[in-house]
Structures are given as C-alpha cells and as structure tokens.
Amino acid sequence: xxLCLEPSNAPQAVTVSATSSRSISVSWDPIxxxxxxxxxxxxxxxxxxxxxxxxxxxxxxxxxEEQNYRQIVTLDNxxxxxxxxxxxxxxxxxxxxxxSVVQVVETMEDNVLCNIxxLCLEPGNTPQAVTVSATSSRSISVSWxxxxxxxxxxxIKGYVxxxxxxxxxxxxxxxxxxxxxxxxxxxxxxxxxxxxxxxxxxxxxxxxxxxxxxxSVGQVVETLEDSKFYFP
Numbered sequence: 326x327x328l329c330l331e332p333s334n335a336p337q338a339v340t341v342s343a344t345s346s347r348s349i350s351v352s353w354d355p356i357x358x359x360x361x362x363x364x365x366x367x368x369x370x371x372x373x374x375x376x377x378x379x380x381x382x383x384x385x386x387x388x389x390e391e392q393n394y395r396q397i398v399t400l401d402n403x404x405x406x407x408x409x410x411x412x413x414x415x416x417x418x419x420x421x422x423x424x425s426v427v428q429v430v431e432t433m434e435d436n437v438l439c440n441i442x443x444l445c446l447e448p449g450n451t452p453q454a455v456t457v458s459a460t461s462s463r464s465i466s467v468s469w470x471x472x473x474x475x476x477x478x479x480x481i482k483g484y485v486x487x488x489x490x491x492x493x494x495x496x497x498x499x500x501x502x503x504x505x506x507x508x509x510x511x512x513x514x515x516x517x518x519x520x521x522x523x524x525x526x527x528x529x530x531x532x533x534x535x536x537x538x539x540x541s542v543g544q545v546v547e548t549l550e551d552s553k554f555y556f557p
C-alpha cells in the first residue's frame with residue numbers, strides 16, 4: 326500500500342545571503358529521500374520583512390529529474406537595509422511539508438562602502454548565561470546575556486529563540502530585534518501559546534546583517550500542569 330502524504334521533513338542546508346540592497350539569495354539541498362513521501366513537486370520560500378511585514382510566498386516548481394538537485398532562488402524588489410525572516414518548505418501533490426528553521430538576513434544599505442580592513446561576518450559565539458523557566462502551563466520565559474563583545478563581529482541586530490515541543494513537534498522561531506543601544510543589555514522573551522505539561526527544547530542565537538551565529542546549548546524545560554482541585 327502506498328501512502329499519499331505531504332513531505333515529513335524540511336529542505337536541508339538552507340543558506341540565505343543578501344546580494345544587494347533589494348535582493349536576497351536563498352539556496353537549499355533537497356529533503357532526504359525517506360522524508361519525501363512521494364515526488365516533490367516544488368518548494369515554497371516564505372519571507373517577511375521584520376518586524377510586521379506581510380508574509381510573501383515564492384513558489385519554485387521542479388521536475389521529476391530535479392528531485393536530488395540543490396535549488397536556488399532570488400528574492401527581489403525587497404526593502405533596503407531591512408531584516409527579512411526566511412523559511413523553505415517542500416510540497417507533494419498531497420500538501421506542504423514542514424518549513425526549515427527560520428533564518429534572518431538584512432538587505433544591504435545603498436551607497437555604503439565597507440572598509441576593507443573590517444571583516445563582515447556573522448557572530449562568532451553564542452548568547453551567554455541562557456536561562457529558561459516555565460511560568461505557567463502555556464508559557465516559558467527565556468533570558469540571556471549578550472554575545473561577548475569580541476565575538477560579535479559587528480552590530481548585533483537581534484536574536485532568534487528556537488523552540489520545539491518534544492519529542493517530535495515542529496521547530497518554531499521567535500525573533501527579537503534590538504537597537505544599537507541595547508547591544509549590552511540582558512534580554513528576555515516569553516514563549517506563549519504552548520502545550521500544557523510538555524517538555525520543550527530551547528536554544529538562542531544572535532544575528533548581524535551578515536547572518537546567524539551559533540546557537541546556545543539546547544535546554545529542556547517542562548510547562549506547568551494546570552491546577553486541578555479535588556473535593557472529598
């Protein structure tokens with residue numbers, strides 16, 4: 326019996342990079358064969374100008390012969406010097422699979438020449454002293470210290486908190502943009518709308534305009550159980 330299903334995995338090795346003030350290049354490897362659940366008909370690249378732009382979808386259809394090819398698309402007509410969140414998913418004739426982990430990249434600024442002595446890099450280290458704690462049956466608080474100054478490799482534009490309900494929930498990303506004045510501040514976010522009495526794995530990474538840095542060591546915390554009152 327052949328099951329007719331959507332893909333069960335996300336595209337692999339997704340990379341994003343700003344190519345101009347108005348465009349971003351996105352590339353990825355195909356889903357592992359065992360996770361395709363049939364013939365991949367194409368991919369959808371979802372992207373959003375942060376913090377509150379509309380989500381836009383770019384669709385790339387592929388042929389049967391392209392199932393194992395690395396793919397690349399260019400997102401154009403974007404806003405100058407703007408952060409975009411980007412995720413990629415595959416689809417079969419029966420529906421969409423899960424999206425890749427969200428990545429954030431900033432389009433370039435017009436008419437800015439980089440000093441050739443300055444390396445333009447993503448952060449070289451993780452946020453420090455990450456703490457996680459359940460605050461209710463539906464929420465978790467996550468806080469952290471900034472990346473060590475010598476490892477920032479520029480101005481930190483924000484942080485991504487990746488979290489996942491264990492053992493097999495989808496990976497979700499919460500993005501926190503920060504200002505230049507907040508580079509040295511401890512940050513806190515609340516993850517809301519979670520499942521009751523459930524373990525979540527949580528990690529935090531920082532990003533510059535040139536890409537994401539490494540993620541902190543994953544931590545696991547369990548949401549609280551709703552109060553239950555028993556009467557004799």
